[in-house]
Amino acid sequence: MHCAHCHRDNDLQLKKAPPDLHGVFKQATLPSGAPATDEQVERTILSGRNMMPPFAGRFTQPQLDALVAYLHTGLQGE
Numbered sequence: 001m002h003c004a005h006c007h008r009d010n011d012l013q014l015k016k017a018p019p020d021l022h023g024v025f026k027q028a029t030l031p032s033g034a035p036a037t038d039e040q041v042e043r044t045i046l047s048g049r050n051m052m053p054p055f056a057g058r059f060t061q062p063q064l065d066a067l068v069a070y071l072h073t074g075l076q077g078e
């Protein structure tokens with residue numbers, strides 16, 4: 001399962017649509033109001049959040065670093 005299934009396409013038709021992750025690090029805070037830091041985003045990915053499933057054990061640390069770095073690009077051209 002990839003982030004974009006929920007975060008871009010909302011395939012699961014979640015009632016509370018997952019926030020758009022484009023430019024998620026361009027604001028000081030995440031959609032929830034939590035600070036937009038690498039640590040906070042990693043914690044969200046590993047632990048999940050409400051309707052978002054936890055990804056603990058699904059990513060290695062280098063993969064997680066690459067993902068956070070990718071989100072820092074603002075997902076240009078996606």
Ligand code: HEC
Nearest residue numbers: 001002003006018030031032034041044049050051052053
């Ligand atoms: C099953 C659907 C689903 C998948 C897959 C998913 N998310 Fe989410 N995500 C959500 C939902 C729903 C929320 C909103 C949670 C809330 O605040 O209620 C969310 C919130 C977030 C937030 C914002 C957290 C905050 O504090 O506002 C980030 C960042 C995020 N997701 C990143 C990711 C990344 C990166 C991936 C891929 C590894 C991913 N998500 C995969 C559903 C999903």
